[in-house]
Amino acid sequence: MSDTTTPLPDLRRDDARYVLVSTWRVGDPAAQRAAAEAALAEWRGSPWPPGLLAHSVLLGTEGHTLLHYSQWTAERAVEDFRRAGRAARNAGIDARMPGIERVEATGYRLYRSAVPAEDVQPGVVVLVTFDTTSAEVGEGFVDALLSLRSGPALGAAPEGMRANHFHVAVDGSRVLNWAEFADEGAHQRVVDSSLRAGDEVPGLIGRTPGLTPLGFRRYLPYGTAVPG
Structure with missing residues (x-):
């Protein structure tokens, strides 16, 4: 389970030693907002992954892209989530909002x-x-x-x-x-x-x-x- 807080994360928190930045693409602004809400709803309704500190969603001003900015305690925590929980999390999001194109993800x-x-x-x-x-x-x-x-x-x-x-x-x-x-x-x-x-x-x-x-x-x- 999770809570939804203010729109932007605390980027300078000391315990965020790994940041995963990923982008999605959808067809139009209505789908963009629906995809953002689907992502946050899935995080709110699912077990919270160990090592994840915060997951932020932003909307591209052109109306088609979404940005995901996830702060983690370590890269190992991301790898563990990919093995154990990412597929189910993505399936839950896709069930709420079909048609999302996952473009890229980079670790920083x-x-x-x-x-x-x-x-x-x-x-x-x-x-x-x-x-x-x-x-x-x-x-x-x-x-x-x-x-x-x-x-x-x-x-x-x-x-x-x-x-x-x-x-x-x-x-x-x-x-x-x-x-x-x-x-x-x-x-x-x-x-x-x-x-x-x-x-x-x-x-x-x-x-x-x-x-x-x-x-x-x-x-x-x-x-x-x-x-x-």
Whole structure:
């Protein structure tokens, strides 16, 4: 059994040593919300897996994708759940909402976070992803980016930005930035003002060997299940 709490998880909790990020695809916004509710309902009505701390569901702003962000105590706990409970859990969700396409799932660890002093209520989460040739490439890029952010080139955090939580894939193949904004407009202002050709951040991306940008997707918080 579980409870459903506020839409967003506590990304910086110390006991979350493994994060599983997965995406689903459905046909339209109505199916998107139905799939999200089916997932949370199945978590609420089923035995809670050992080692799972929280499972969050977010809705892609384009109306077709869902993001699942699961925090676990260790990768071993995920492996145990895959062997013992995932098939039944997925079958229960599919019985409630047929037609879900499960696109991909990647295991991460939270590497670093940047949280400004201004407390902004997040209304949208932007996931920015990069392919990397190694974990060292990903960590080096994050370190350089945060150093740039703290320097005079970029100054204070843009208005409406709440936090950036940088994750590195456990296999070293990807970097993910979970960026929280007040709304879509706040993120678009950053895109328009700071992510143009010739700006500092695109320049850093371009001169980092082994780093390939994959773009971003915007998501709306929907719900988080936690142990009851």
